[in-house]
Amino acid sequence: MENMTQVENRHPSETLEINFGPQHPSTHGVFRMQMLLDGEKICSLKPVLGYLHRNHEQIAENITYAASMAYTDRLDYLNAMTNNFAYAIAVEKLAGIEVPERAEYIRVIMAELARLVNHITVIGFLLNDMGAFFTPLLYAFREREKILDIFEEVSGSRMMCNYFRFGGVKRDLTTENLTAIMQIVRRFPAFLEEFEALLTKNEILCMRCQNVGILPANLAVNSSITGPVLRASGVNYDIRKVDGYSIYKRFDFRIPLGEKGDVYDRYFVRILEMRESLKILYQALNKIPQGEFLNKKTLPFLKMPRNFKPAVGEAYGRIESPKGELGFYLVSDGTPQPWRYHVRAPSLINLTVLEDICIGQKVADAIIILGSIDIVLGETDR
């Protein structure tokens, strides 16, 4: 580079305003970025949201608590299981419902399977954005398909699971289900090895991702970033460890952390997180006890959901969803419907930092930065 002649600004440069999206495959849905470009460089970037807005919160305030469970599937439609989990935890906190032992295990198994599905899909789409057109994504989808088959078998639906109930889950896992899940858990590492052999040390991927979209740790904390994006910046904060909700305290797993906080770290943290999820799954499958899968006291509410009236009060339940902290804030007024129902959506709040890490980067980099943040528009727009 040094022996090349420096070209002075021959033409007065002019900025160009460009609307990236909403109809663009790389935005993963209907998302618009209002960019101001100087040549290829990004000078400013404003996210524009709301194309998929359906006022989820108001819908939930007009129906019963139990009926909202099916709506939460549609928030982050890639992992309906974890959305159900967060909502169930919030309502159980509000109404003081206990969850039987076996149900907790089933919940953890389902949540970790959902994490595998999410991370594998995100990496596939990220590679797609980089130009590795569909090959890695289809490898990922091949594995995802097997897990979705399990979801279909236990809940009746592949993506819109609606599987959790207050105080347990809808249906028990049979021994066949458990062996099928065990088989997936046993075979998944081989797939990860194959996937990593093709990607992790791939020179093109390294050059494309390293030192792109660096998110410093202090900015990440100050911007309320959560999930793999935060941990890629080197902040050790995983709600599974911090709150130890459900029964996560019993499992032995570690939290992978990144160093720099660039796109490559975000990719690699997800790969490592999948390995930890497999560890949790392995332990949970070995330890799962016999017993109830649903708290018997909640049975009357299943038949007659309008009789479910939590006492006046409020609760904030949060879990570590694959995308970050997913929280539900509920205020009860003693009627069958919640007075206030608020979703703290990780993909929306992780977008806060998008402009800060995109400024100064090229347009093509903005696409993979957005891909590495991992948003689902059903959740950002609600």
Place this chain on the structure above:
Amino acid sequence: MTSFIEEIRKELSERLPNIKLRLVRASILIENPKDLTQVVFYLKENPRFLLDYLSSITAVDYLDYLESVYHLYSMEKKQGPVVLRVRVSKTDTTIPSLIPIYHGAELQEREAYDTFGIIYEGHPNLKRLFMWDGFEGYPLRKDYEQEDSEILETADIEWLESKGIGITNEVKEKAKQMKMENKRAAAQKPEKPRN
């Protein structure tokens, strides 16, 4: 959990004696909204609490007043939550913005503005987040009148006809009558407000 809140309240009332606080449902209510930034900044910088992570901002409509609720955690010390709340009347909905302290407040404050009409003073870009710019009203307030999409108003009919879509006379008459009576096509609401 309550003891932690109690400890914080004690500390606050010792160090910031001018600020009136009250405990509500294991959370701290700040009586004067203007004191919010001072309290939050103190809690963030105090090495005992180090509440460096603003998890969630939301608002609630309690009919007589609006409430803005803040959930704060500490990533450094792995503790929390500390719930702060601020109440404002429905006519004057100004609350100081937390953006100078937490960058993460940006989109959440815009969302609360969009759906509840709370004006966060000092927000650099307080625009609607989900709704379009010309939208009227705040959809999550309890007194918001939802439009009935089944009933067409005159403006809707004009728009549809300009696109070349035919409308039956019956619907047109109904829209005209509604306009004469100065009514909007509001959706049916339950007779009594739930309380």
